[in-house]
Amino acid sequence: MSKPVYQLTNKDIKEANFRFLWVSIACFNYGTQLGPSVVWGISKALRKLYPEDEDYKAALLNHSKYYNSQPYMGSLIIGAALGMEQELGIEGKDAIQDFKAGLMGPTAGIGDSIFWIMMPAIFTPIAASMAYDGSLVGWLIECVYWIILHCFRMRFFGWGFKMGGNFVSVIKDQLPLVTDAVGILGLTVLGALIPSTIGITCPVVLDLGNDNIVNIQGLLDTLLPNFLAVLSTFIAAKLLRGRKLTMTQLVLAVLAISILLSALGIIA
Amino acid sequence: MFGMNILQALLIILFAVYRAVDMYGPQTFVLGWSNVGEGFIVGAILGNPAVGIEIGATLSLMSLGVVGLGGASVPNFHITTFVATIVAVQLNEPIATGMAVGLPVAMLSVYLDILIKTIGTGIAARAQQHIEKGEFDKGIKLPLVIAFMNYFQWALPVAIVIFAGQGVVQAIVNIMPEWLYNGLNVAGKLLPVTGMAMLINYMPIDKHWQYLLLGFVLYSYLKLSVLPIGMIGLVFALIYYKNEVKFKQLQASGVSVGGDMEDE
Structure with a gap:
């Protein structure tokens, strides 16, 4: 057993990103949640790393395990997990599982707060209030926001892959602070939203x-x-x-x- | 079919499929996540975009914060937008009537979501067994069945309403009493409370409740709008973040300072 001989190319990473993208939360189930989405996403890349059936099977089963995070932030984690597969090989599978399990909660907290709650809380009232006046400008502003966001988030998977195992040391100390800071921003907006929407x-x-x-x-x-x-x-x-x-x-x-x-x- | 032709019906259903694929897949939302664009497009297909836009705007504000985080199933207000727009435009009824029909459909859609996730649990377990047996291709591809069920999750209720719902909808509209209209108008003003309640429980309220007060004061007393309040919130978030980083650095260097003093 040794580290993978094959070096994943940019094309492989792009392919994995796109495969994961199409099923990001579509394979949700109560058992392993997004496990099957991860497997579908990175299976082709894993096959290239592990030509031996036994290694490949172990890697697939490892990624079939319970996983759930916010899709944008999650693609950072899955990218980094793939980076760890490249660095450590199949012997690193427990480390990879610990890595995913440890980070999926905090990153989901940040991702959900920002992308599902904060930003919609800012852009939706703009779109809606202008729509009441018969103008679609607010809606177009919202669309532009999502398009810009999408351009950014498409890079997350590749960033994760490049960082690999270093991902943890890069964000470990920052994560609770970022969560708290985002919470402060969120609560301020929420304080305004309660009187403005009800x-x-x-x-x-x-x-x-x-x-x-x-x-x-x-x-x-x-x-x-x-x-x-x-x-x-x-x-x-x-x-x-x-x-x-x-x-x-x-x-x-x-x-x-x-x-x-x-x-x-x-x-x- | 609510007086629409087959092309209009197919376009609406196709649009519902597109929105669900985007939601469960890439989440690009190039047409926006709010219901405004949805109402606009369904309304435009039916020849009355203005009504669609107004329904979309109302439902956007009603459903702020109603998102299925962590795999929870929540009422699908996007389906409500489709149904309410169809009913209001095609039957030439007020918006409240459209909502009266659309909201129950959204409530029922929760059970469809739970059903798909439950079936998905069995499928995912099967897929894992395939992988264990070395049938890799089968094991990897089988969960796509769940994906495709989700891709059609929004279109199915919409299609049922379009093709089979007119009798039921007309009956509801005919018997709808005045107090139900008024009640639904009030519900439109009170329903955002559900999203707000969920957001509150989701945020670090025990630790940072004072910022909730800040936002409230800025809006209610100083009459600022949401965007500048968001910017002020960002300032406080950045101050907090920078202070905490500094604090940690000081803590770290404080330990070493203490060490030096012992040496002296």
């Missing part, structure tokens, strides 16, 4: 007689602007926390409560 009001007006009319919404506004948005978010977050309710149940509950309370004239 638009319910309370139309109840109490007539206490003697021209003494109490407008509940006006009262709430002086207490705290967007009070109902804050209150409803707080309740919903409590319900989701600790998985008391699933997302689907929460959506159903919100639909039911909206219909009920609007019929009673309490919210509008």
Whole structure:
């Protein structure tokens, strides 16, 4: 047993990147999650590294194991794992598995926060608010953002491959810091999104007689602007926390409560 | 078929396939991730892009933060955009009616997603057995079955509504009472709460809750819009990051300083 004789070329890396791209989250299953996607993605490159059937089988089974990360950040990990296959050969398979298992969580946290939550939270309201005014400019800005992002993220796999095992030492200390920093950015945006996206009001007006009319919404506004948005978010977050309710149940509950309370004239 | 011709129906279904392939595969989103472009294109196919754009905008804001992270199944508001636009444009109904039909379809689509992931679990296990037996080609290619099921995951409910749904939809529209309209309008304003709640639980809220307050104050009191608030958030994130890096360096050098003092 020795290190692979074959040296993966840029073309091999590109091919692996593209194969992984087409199935990035498409082979998801409850058992090994994205394991089959990884196997499909890098199987051709692995075959070139391991001409012996036994080695190839061991490598494929190793990559069949449980794996899940955000696709963009994940292609850094898979690229680096392939780089480690090149450096270490099949004897490095446990190190490679540890590497993938150790990094997939933190990178998914960063990737999901930035690409699925933060950036959509910034671009979607722009696209939507301009669309309400009948303009598609906001939507076009969003499209341009995604195209630019795509050009960048296509390089991630190759970067990962070049770094290989060094990937860990490059980012190990930085990872918790980056996660925290992204969290700060995310929470700031979220603090603005809660009042800007949740638009319910309370139309109840109490007539206490003697021209003494109490407008509940006006009262709430002086207490705290967007009070109902804050209150409803707080309740919903409590319900989701600790998985008391699933997302689907929460959506159903919100639909039911909206219909009920609007019929009673309490919210509008 | 909601009064559309076969070409329109096929174009819409093909577009749904394209969007799902992009979602489960390369995630390029050259047509945007928000529902605005989706509503626009479905509306344009049906000859009324304006209604599609408005539905897309409403659903985009409703579903902010509703993403299936870590393999969770969540209601698919993209399917809602397709269905709601078809119903509102073709039956010449208000947008709330389109939503009334589209939202239940999105809720049901959760079960389709769970079904595919469950079937996929069996397929992935089979594939692994093939590899163990040395049947490499089979083992590598078999999970593509899961991929193809996902590629058609959005188009299937849309196709069912187009080809078989008009009777049911018309019946719902006919009996829809006034309070349900109003209720759904309110739901449109309250539903983003689901996404916000999920985001809160996903972020380091216990450690950094004060930034939530910061964003809230900047929006509610200082009336800034989301983009500048995001930039201010970026400034605080960078300050935090740089300080922590410095702190770690100081900690590291502090230890060596302590060592020097012992020598003296």
